[in-house]
Amino acid sequence: AQSVAQPEDQVNVAEGNPLTVKCTYSVSGNPYLFWYVQYPNRGLQFLLKYITGDNLVKGSYGFEAEFNKSQTSFHLKKPSALVSDSALYFCAVRDEGSGYSTLTFGKGTMLLVSP
């Protein structure tokens, strides 16, 4: 069975500082990994995904994520946080070898960027 964990309920960072939102996963085959962002009272928006290839994936709004197979992690990063980055972030995984399965989402991490 596939699963994903976001160990931090909330991450606080000052504007201009780098940010990291953590995600670890468990799959039996190869993972497809995704990050989504949810702004207040809105649906989820796709940020980036890892399917195969380069371990560093670049996405929307200056975000990037690093796939680490040995640590089964896919942490979201940004070099310089903006107040407007404050939102709820979800990591999601699908096991490439699992046949008929859809995405499994983490519980979400609230990112708060202070001015």
Next chain:
Amino acid sequence: NAGVTQTPKFQVLKTGQSMTLQCAQDMNHNSMYWYRQDPGMGLRLIYYSASEGTTDKGEVPNGYNVSRLNKREFSLRLESAAPSQTSVYFCASSEKAFYYNEQFFGPGTRLTVL
């Protein structure tokens, strides 16, 4: 393109009442999904439709039914609403269900069952 649209945006029901949540997408996607979002629980899949004409249960299907009306539309029905179904409901779509395509989400329906 409107993307994924959902109606209504808000709804208040009394226990035992029924209602249907509507979802439509204009991206010609094959697959559609219904999720519920509860605080601290993330998103949980209720039902999905991998392609027109098929529907399957997700993680939390009890108390719900779905209909894939055509390629564009996927509705979620609560036959007899319960307070435990108070939640925010999201519809999503993607090109393929069992693949690496990202999902596109609607704005959500906030449902309260009294």
